Amino acid sequence: MPENKTTSEEARQGRRGFPVLMVLVFGLLLAAVVWWGVEVYGLMLDEEQAIELPAAEDGPTG
Known part of the structure; x- marks a missing residue:
């Protein structure tokens, strides 16, 4: 062999x-x-959103 x-x-x-x-x-x-790039894009999206949301109405609907 x-x-x-x-x-x-x-x-x-x-x-x-x-x-x-x-x-x-x-x-x-x-x-x-x-x-x-994703971090920068996320920061741009965060700045474009509204800071305060409209107050919800606490009451029965209808």
Whole structure:
């Protein structure tokens, strides 16, 4: 039976390194930009709403 001499580096399914790190960093930055955009949009909506609501009438209807 022939011996298969495979090094541990060759046996790995994938390699870790700079490209994987860059994908993770850019994904995190993209999530932060989207979060910031939603926060700004939410603040704009909050300022457009009325501060005081009309008083409710406590009485029977009809």
